[in-house]
C-alpha cells in the first residue's frame with residue numbers, strides 16, 4: 001500500500017485536503033483507496049479526534065477493506081473513526097428513535113408476493129396486478145431511493161402495490177433496508193436537535209464510491225455536512241453501475257453546483273493495468289456521452305496487446321479459456337490460480353465453465369454468489385426432478401421439496417394449507433381438492449425419464465416458470481447440461497456434485513464473478529466472456545434505454561485486468577447465431593486503423 005511519500009501530486013493534494021467540500025474524480029485503478037486511507041491518517045496526525053471522522057462506503061466489503069487498511073496504517077490511533085456503509089449509519093441513527101417494536105427484515109419479497117396474490121377475505125392487502133414480484137420490488141425500491149411516495153408515481157400499478165406494501169409494513173412494524181434511509185432523512189429534516197447532534201458528531205465526512213450514491217443517500221450526507229461543509233467525496237462516474245437502484249453519477253458533475261466553493265481534484269494515473277488495457281478501456285468508455293472528461297493514462301507501460309478470441313459456442317469458449325489458463329500455468333508455474341478471473345454479465349453464464357473446470361479438476365471459486373444450480377428458477381426445476389425421481393422409484397419425496405414448489409408457479413395455495421402438508425405429511429395431498437393443481441403437474445411429468453425431457457415438458461405446462469428475459473441464456477445452457485444425462489438421477493447427482501465442489505474452501509482458485517461482483521478488485525489475467533450483442537450489452541437493459549450503463553459495465557470489467565485481457569466471442573449461443581459485441585467491434589475497428 002503506497003504511503004504519503006509514494007503518492008503522485010494529485011493523490012497527495014487530495015490526501016492533504018483538510019477543510020471544506022472536495023470532489024475527487026478518480027479514474028479506474030488510480031489509487032483512490034490509498035489516497036482515502038492517507039487522508040484519514042493525515043487528519044489523525046493533525047490531532048482531529050478520531051470519533052469526528054466518518055467514512056462511508058458503498059458495500060460492507062469495502063467498509064471492511066477500508067477498516068483493515070486504516071488500522072494497518074494508523075493502528076490504535078484510528079480507533080473511533082467510524083467506517084461503515086450508509087445503511088449501517090442510518091441504522092445507528094434511526095433505530096433508537098423508533099423503539100424496540102420495529103424489526104428490520106432483510107428480505108421483504110414475501111410481502112410483495114402476498115400483495116400480488118390478489119385481494120381476498122384473508123388478504124385485505126392484496127392488489128390485482130400483472131406485474132411480477134421482482135419488477136414490483138425493484139420499482140418500489142427505486143421510488144423510495146428517489147424519495148418518492150406512492151402519490152408521486154405516474155405508474156398507478158406500482159403506486160397501488162407500493163401503498164399496500166407500506167401499509168402492511170406499518171401494521172406489522174416491519175422496516176425494509178430502504179426505510180432506514182428514508183426515515184433517517186425525515187428525522188434529519190424535521191428534528192433540529194437530532195440533526196445538530198449528528199452534525200456535531202462527525203465534522204469530517206469522507207464518501208467512497210460516490211458515483212453510486214442515490215438521492216436518499218445524498219440527502220443524508222448533505223444534511224449531516226450542512227453546518228461544516230467538510231464533505232469529501234471520491235468516485236468515478238465512468239464506473240457507476242447502479243442506476244437501477246437510483247444511483248446518480250451526475251452528482252459528481254454537479255457537485256460544484258451544490259457546493260460552489262468545492263475543490264475538484266482529478267486522479268488520472270492508473271497504477272493497475274498495462275497500457276494496452278487502458279487504451280482498450282478508454283476506447284470503450286468513449287462510446288458514452290455526457291460524462292466527466294478525464295484522460296486515464298497507464299503508469300505501467302508496455303504489456304501484451306489485448307486478445308480477441310472467436311470461439312464456436314459456450315462449450316468451446318469454456319474449453320479455450322481452460323486451455324489458456326493451463327498453458328499459462330505450464331509456462332509459469334509460479335502463476336497462482338487466483339491470478340485468473342472470468343468475468344461475466346450474469347450469473348447464468350458460469351455453468352459451462354464449472355463443468356469444464358470440474359472435468360479437468362481445476363480449482364475455482366464463485367465467491368459470495370449463489371451457484372447456477374441454486375438460482376431460484378433452476379432450483380425449482382431441480383426440485384420437480386427430485387420429486388419425480390423419488391416417485392418413480394416408489395420412494396416418498398421429502399416434504400420440504402413439495403412445499404418448496406407448491407406455489408411455483410402461483411397456485412394460490414394458502415399458508416394454512418402449506419402448513420398442513422408440513423404437519424400431517426404428504427398423504428394430505430390426495431385428501432383435499434386444494435392440492436389438485438400440484439398433483440396434476442406431477443402427474444403430467446411422471447412419464448419423463450430423461451432430465452431434458454422433463455425440462456421441456458415443464459416449460460410446456462408452466463411457461464411462467466421458465467420466463468426468459470431478452471438476453472437470458474440460462475434455459476438453453478441448462479437444457480444442454482441436462483441433455484448429457486439419459487436419466488434424471490444421474491443428472492441430479494451431477495448437479496449436487498458440482499454444487500458441493502464449488503463450495504469446497506480453496507486458498508488458491510480461479511475466480512468466477514459477475515462484473516458487478518468484481519467492482520474494486522484486480523486480477524493479473526481477466527477473461528471477459530460471451531462478448532456478444534444481447535449479453536454484453538445486456539438486451540433487457542438496451543431495450544430499457546440503459547445502454548450507457550451497459551458501457552460502464554464493460555468498462556469496469558476491462559479495467560479489472562492488470563497484465564492480460566481477453567475478450568471471448570462465441571459464434572453461437574444455444575441455437576442462436578451471435579453478433580459480436582459492439583465493444584469488440586469498436587476495438588477491432590480501431591485496430592484496423594493502426
Ligand SMILES: Nc1ncnc2c1ncn2[C@@H]1O[C@H](COP(=O)(O)OP(=O)(O)OP(=O)(O)O)[C@@H](O)[C@H]1O
Pocket residue numbers: 001002006007008011026027028029030031032033034236239270271272519520521559
Ligand atoms: N501512487 C501510487 N504508486 C504506486 N502504486 C499505487 C499508487 N497509488 C495506487 N497504487 C496501486 O494501484 C492499484 C490500484 O489502486 P486502488 O485499488 O486503490 O484503485 P481504485 O482507484 O480503487 O480503482 P477502481 O476504482 O478501479 O477499483 C493498487 O495496487 C495500489 O496499491
